[in-house]
Amino acid sequence: MIPELGHFALILALGLAxxxxxxxxxxxxxxxxxxxxxxxxxxYGQFLFLAISFACLVQIFLTDDFSVVYAAGNSxxxxxxxxxxxxxxxxxxxxxxxxxxxxxxxxxxxxxFSRSLPVAMVARTLAVLGMVSVGFLLFMLLTSNPFDRIxxxxxxGRDLNPLLQDPGLAIHPPMLYMGYVGFSVAFAFAIAALxxxxxxxxxxxxxxxxxxxxxxxxTVGIALGSWWAYYELGWGGWWFWDPVENASLMPWIxxxxxxxxxxxxxxxxxxxxxxxLLAITAFSLSLLGTFLxxxxxxxxxxxxxxxxxxxxxxxxxxGVVIGGSLALYAWRAxxxxxxxxxxxxxxxxxxxxxxxxxxxxxxxxxxxTLAPLIYEALGLGKISVGFPWFNKMFxxxxxxxxxxxxxxxxxxxxxxxxxxxxxxxxxxxxxSLGVLLVSLLPVFSGxxxxxxxxxxxxxxxxxxxxxxxxxxxxxxxxxxxxLADFLGHSRSYYGMLLAHLGVAAFIVGLTMLASFExxxxxxxxxxxxxxxxxxxxxxxxxxxxxxxxxxxxxxxVLVFDGERQITELAPEKRTYxxxxxTMTEAAIDAGLLRDIYVSLGEPLEDGAWxxxxxxxxxxxxxxxxxxxxxxxxxxxxxxRRYRTATRRVGVPATAVPARA
Amino acid sequence: xxxxxxxxxxxxxxxxxxxxxxxxxxxxxxxPRKVPSPLIGKxxxxxxxPALMEPTRQVTQEDLKGRVSLVNVWASWCPSCRxxxxxxxxxxxxxxxxxxxxxxxxxxxxxxxxxxxxRLFGNPYAFSAFDPDNDVxxxxxxxxxxxxxxxxxxxxxxxxxxxxxxxxxxxQTLSPLVEELKAKS
Numbered sequence: 001m002i003p004e005l006g007h008f009a010l011i012l013a014l015g016l017a018x019x020x021x022x023x024x025x026x027x028x029x030x031x032x033x034x035x036x037x038x039x040x041x042x043x044y045g046q047f048l049f050l051a052i053s054f055a056c057l058v059q060i061f062l063t064d065d066f067s068v069v070y071a072a073g074n075s076x077x078x079x080x081x082x083x084x085x086x087x088x089x090x091x092x093x094x095x096x097x098x099x100x101x102x103x104x105x106x107x108x109x110x111x112x113f114s115r116s117l118p119v120a121m122v123a124r125t126l127a128v129l130g131m132v133s134v135g136f137l138l139f140m141l142l143t144s145n146p147f148d149r150i151x152x153x154x155x156x157g158r159d160l161n162p163l164l165q166d167p168g169l170a171i172h173p174p175m176l177y178m179g180y181v182g183f184s185v186a187f188a189f190a191i192a193a194l195x196x197x198x199x200x201x202x203x204x205x206x207x208x209x210x211x212x213x214x215x216x217x218x219t220v221g222i223a224l225g226s227w228w229a230y231y232e233l234g235w236g237g238w239w240f241w242d243p244v245e246n247a248s249l250m251p252w253i254x255x256x257x258x259x260x261x262x263x264x265x266x267x268x269x270x271x272x273x274x275x276x277l278l279a280i281t282a283f284s285l286s287l288l289g290t291f292l293x294x295x296x297x298x299x300x301x302x303x304x305x306x307x308x309x310x311x312x313x314x315x316x317x318x319g320v321v322i323g324g325s326l327a328l329y330a331w332r333a334x335x336x337x338x339x340x341x342x343x344x345x346x347x348x349x350x351x352x353x354x355x356x357x358x359x360x361x362x363x364x365x366x367x368x369t370l371a372p373l374i375y376e377a378l379g380l381g382k383i384s385v386g387f388p389w390f391n392k393m394f395x396x397x398x399x400x401x402x403x404x405x406x407x408x409x410x411x412x413x414x415x416x417x418x419x420x421x422x423x424x425x426x427x428x429x430x431x432s433l434g435v436l437l438v439s440l441l442p443v444f445s446g447x448x449x450x451x452x453x454x455x456x457x458x459x460x461x462x463x464x465x466x467x468x469x470x471x472x473x474x475x476x477x478x479x480x481x482x483l484a485d486f487l488g489h490s491r492s493y494y495g496m497l498l499a500h501l502g503v504a505a506f507i508v509g510l511t512m513l514a515s516f517e518x519x520x521x522x523x524x525x526x527x528x529x530x531x532x533x534x535x536x537x538x539x540x541x542x543x544x545x546x547x548x549x550x551x552x553x554x555x556x557v558l559v560f561d562g563e564r565q566i567t568e569l570a571p572e573k574r575t576y577x578x579x580x581x582t583m584t585e586a587a588i589d590a591g592l593l594r595d596i597y598v599s600l601g602e603p604l605e606d607g608a609w610x611x612x613x614x615x616x617x618x619x620x621x622x623x624x625x626x627x628x629x630x631x632x633x634x635x636x637x638x639x640r641r642y643r644t645a646t647r648r649v650g651v652p653a654t655a656v657p658a659r660a
Numbered sequence: 661x662x663x664x665x666x667x668x669x670x671x672x673x674x675x676x677x678x679x680x681x682x683x684x685x686x687x688x689x690x691x692p693r694k695v696p697s698p699l700i701g702k703x704x705x706x707x708x709x710p711a712l713m714e715p716t717r718q719v720t721q722e723d724l725k726g727r728v729s730l731v732n733v734w735a736s737w738c739p740s741c742r743x744x745x746x747x748x749x750x751x752x753x754x755x756x757x758x759x760x761x762x763x764x765x766x767x768x769x770x771x772x773x774x775x776x777x778x779r780l781f782g783n784p785y786a787f788s789a790f791d792p793d794n795d796v797x798x799x800x801x802x803x804x805x806x807x808x809x810x811x812x813x814x815x816x817x818x819x820x821x822x823x824x825x826x827x828x829x830x831x832q833t834l835s836p837l838v839e840e841l842k843a844k845s
Contacts, residue, residue: 235739277673284677291684311688319681326674333670370683377686386804523780602746602781610780 003068006056007147010097013049013104014137016042020107020130024123028196036123040111043126046133047108054088054101057146061088067153070094070146076159076578078549086170087160092310093146095173099290100136102174102181103129110185110210117206124192125185132184135317143310159578162550168228176221176248180286182214183255186262187283190276191325194332199272204265207279209637211262215255216633222248223626234584234599236519236614238622241390246369247289250362254282257358259633260351268413269339270348274355276336277329284322285362291318292369343415350408357401364393395450402457402507405500406464410471424471428463435459446515454511461504465497492639499632502625509621518615521601525608533615535596536560541607542573542600550574552585555609557598559589566596571611573600586612595619699817704731704809705799712766712774712788719789724811728760728841730834731809732785732825733797735769736777738805744824745781751830752784760838764788767797767805810834812841 020042027035057070061084066072074094075087089098107129114122140146163169189207193199225248230238239245258278265275291314342348367374368390410424422429436456438444445451472493476482486494518533526541538558545554552574559566569587576583586599594617601610699705704721711717724731732748734741752762764785766774769792778785791797800809810819819837821829 233739237739240739273670280673315681315684315688318684322677323674323681326677330667330670330674334666370680373687374683377683521776521780604780 002056002059002063002065003147003149006053006060007145009049009053009056010137010141010145010147013046013053013100014134014141016046016049017130017133017137020046021127021134022130023127024130025127025195028120028123028127033119036119039123039126042130043104043107043111046130047104050097050101050104054097057088057094057097058085060147061085064157065153066155066157067149067151068146069148069150072150072154072157074160075157076549077156078577079157079160079165080548082167082170083160083165086164089173089177090160090164093140093144095177096136096140096144097146098174099177099181100133100140102177103133103136103184106181106185107133110188114206120196121189121192121203121206124195125188128188128191129184132188132321135321139310139313139317143313156578159549159576162574162576162581162583163232165549165576166228166232168224168232172221172224172228174221175217175224179214179216179218179221179255180248180251180289182210182217183251183279183283183286185210185214186258186279187325190279191328194276194328197332197335199276199336201266201269204262204272204275205642208259208262208266209642211255211259211279211282212633212637215252215259216630218248218252218255219626219630219633222252223623223630226626227623230619231586231588231597234586234612236586236597236599236612236616238513238619241368241387243292243369244289246365247285247292250365250369251282251285251289253358253362253365254278254285257355257362258282260358261355264348264351265339268342268348270342271352271355272339273329273333273336276333278355278359280322280325280329281359281362284318284325285366287314287318287321291315340414342413345411345416345418345421347408347411347413347416350404350411353404354401354408357397357404361394361397361401364397365390368393398507399453399457402461402503405503406460409464409496409500410468424467425464428460428467431463432456432460448515450511451515454507454515458504458507458511461500461507465500469497490639492636492641495632495634495636495639497632498635499629502628502630502632504625505621505628506625509618509623509625512618513616513622516617517619520613522611522613523604523608524611525606528608530613532613534561535566535615537598537613539609539611542603542609545572547574549578550576550583553600553603555587555598555600555611557587557611557613559596569596569598571598571600573603590620592620593618699801699809700820702817704811704815704817705796707789707796707799709789709791709796712764712771712778712790715771715790719787721815723787724763725815726813727758728813728838729811730755730760730762730838731765731800731811732762733765733767733800733802733805733807733809734788735767735805736773737769740824741806742777742781744806744826745777745784747824747826747830748784749782751825751834752786759842761786765796765800765802766790766792767802768792768794808834810837810841812844 020039023035024039024042027033027038060068060071061075062081064071064075064077066075070091070093074091075084079087087094089095107126110125110129111122114125186207189203189210193203225245226238229240230236258275258281261271261275261278264271291311340348406428407421407425411421433456436452439452439455473482473485476485520530520532522530524530524539526539529536529538531537536559538560540556540558542553542555545552552572555569555571557569557571559569567589569589571587572585574583574585575581584599584601586597588598589596594615597612597614597616599612601612603609704724706721708718708720711719730751748762755761762784764787766788769790771790771792774788774790778788789796794802804822806824808821808825809817810821811817818841819834821834825834
């Protein structure tokens with residue numbers, strides 16, 4: 001009964017989505033206000049039915065209803081309750097339903113928080129979101145129905161992939177999907193604006209908070225995925241340049257560019273058509289990511305559901321959505337005025353430079369990801385683009401991003417003076433060069449060139465932002481005024497500051513980890529001890545242990561710094577009952593400045609094991625940096641100007657773009 | 661910029677996307693895991709490489725003849741190779757009766773690290789050819805480690821598997837083929 005209810009709710013949601021994608025749009029084109037007014041109730045209704053459908057699937061998993069194919073394939077009676085819920089999005093069908101559910105949630109939020117927007121704009125935006133929803137619901141109902149039944153039902157389910165039975169991975173997909181799907185809002189605003197032919201500062205202001213929220217979710221999602229790979233895969237790596245990872249990174253970089261470009265469009269009315277193109281790009285890359293993961297076009301360690309018919313459907317869908325948007329863009333964008341003029345030395349220029357660098361980086365990641373496919377299609381034979389290539393490209397572009405970031409933050413809009421910039425930044429520049437020279441000393445760098453470069457870039461970002469903060473606060477009369485600045489008027493400024501410090505922290509983490517990590521694979525018998533990175537590791541052997549749905553060999557490793565014992569680590573090798581899969585659970589002693597990472601390899605003769613002992617300096621800074629970026633994004637959208645914009649009910653928010 | 665030139669500029673994203681769709685639809689028609697190697701049905705490329713374990717010994721294509729061989733391209737730096745290692749150990753065990761052999765092509769690796777890995781996890785290979793500079797890998801059209809070629813007694817390549825070999829791949833695809841080749845001649 002419950003599966004049928006869920007299935008039926010899904011069909012009803014599709015029906016509403018169809019109406020939502022047509023009626024309000026038709027209303028907005030013909031000026032029919034009644035039709036336009038249907039947009040909001042339709043969005044709420046669609047969300048309601050998607051929520052019902054999703055709740056049904058959760059209920060199916062919680063009650064172990066294995067007459068549903070999807071539950072039988074991805075759950076098990078022994079699975080702990082929390083993981084029964086996360087198993088709902090543990091594979092293809094369920095993650096699509098989560099996608100659709102989030103899309104409904106975003107659309108409903110747009111409907112709820114768009115009181116200040118012109119009714120035609122709301123109608124068009126929700127119609128575009130409805131179209132995206134139609135595509136996904138059709139895809140699900142035609143090729144990947146999560147409610148399909150089997151008869152007779154199996155006595156027990158096949159279990160959730162043990163790799164996914166982990167708190168980090170339980171929340172990683174929802175975060176990631178919130179980000180992916182969130183970009184659909186910026187996309188819908190952009191398409192709505194193109195349809196209406198009105199791209200102005202007001203449009204940018206509406207899009208900004210939505211884009212920033214989506215971006216913050218995506219940031220957290222990617223960081224969680226990276227953190228999970230680090231501790232769960234047992235190899236201590238945090239990024240693999242795997243196609244699926246790249247699929248999440250590309251929309252993130254494009255989204256980062258979009259956030260900055262939106263700032264220029266809102267404040268200065270410039271880059272309008274470029275910003276629209278970025279909004280289309282960011283969402284297109286989210287869709288492309290889905291395609292790459294689901295279609296089996298590229299091999300990947302992540303590819304858990306691949307099926308060519310699904311691939312054909314998604315490709316057709318991509319063609320309609322992205323092709324249609326870009327055609328609309330080609331038709332409408334030439335008529336958009338170029339808006340606010342600016343000189344070569346101005347904040348606009350630096351933001352444009354950073355935008356171009358970010359897009360270059362996106363293009364390189366895309367090229368690297370698709371290179372095997374492109375080579376083969378052109379008959380050039382086969383290549384594999386690995387780690388080294390991506391790393392090289394990343395390192396070739398990011399230093400310039402960091403450099404312009406520092407200049408951009410202190411520069412003025414519209415027109416600035418090179419001499420003034422130099423004067424203002426001379427202390428930051430001097431100190432950064434100092435960091436460069438000091439860390440160049442072999443004592444600190446160990447002869448690795450990236451150490452001084454990375455640390456100096458991080459220092460440059462930190463110091464230029466401190467300069468900007470100093471310039472901002474030194475005219476404030478008293479501490480009270482400073483506090484008011486922080487609390488009330490300029491949260492978006494402080495959010496920017498925080499996010500950029502996140503970039504600095506990320507660079508520090510990346511530099512230190514890549515330069516100073518120690519990785520040792522060893523054979524150790526009980527009683528053996530070994531010295532790694534100045535610490536002594538004593539292996540005391542393993543003992544059997546047991547969890548709710550697995551049995552394990554649990555090792556005991558004592559770690560000493562000199563004579564003092566720092567910690568005791570218990571890495572495990574687990575065997576899950578239902579699937580008989582073995583899983584490596586690394587034991588990590590985490591710290592702000594270093595992680596000690598021990599995982600069990602394979603059992604060898606006489607109680608000996610192959611052990612992986614890793615010393616990972618500053619690895620936490622990578623995720624800390626990502627977290628700071630996300631927090632910065634969240635802080636920025638609490639800025640008062642977005643709140644006042646939503647309170648000003650009834651006033652048409654059509655600001656005139658600023659002109660030089 | 662003239663009006664038509666400007667319009668053309670705005671068509672660039674659409675054109676780029678069309679190219680992308682072209683490549684993606686091509687990708688849909690091929691299965692990346694079963695890339696038909698142009699070498700299938702042909703003799704293995706001639707090669708002469710030092711053996712991994714005994715640097716002074718040269719191994720050549722002649723060492724593969726007379727028995728059905730699984731030529732496994734591997735490296736110590738490749739996580740998927742480590743993942744398939746256990747399965748290879750079991751497969752090699754099945755060939756102990758002399759009916760087939762597992763041969764390694766140690767690819768773009770360092771000798772010390774490769775030996776360390778075999779010492780820790782066991783050595784499934786009758787021998788491994790050591791190819792640090794991708795000299796032979798290039799001739800074999802190696803796309804990325806791990807890859808596994810099935811070569812018959814006469815040194816003809818019969819099949820190529822891309823990606824890790826696991827229990828399922830072995831049971832469903834490779835093992836039947838090996839049996840078939842063993843039965844021939």
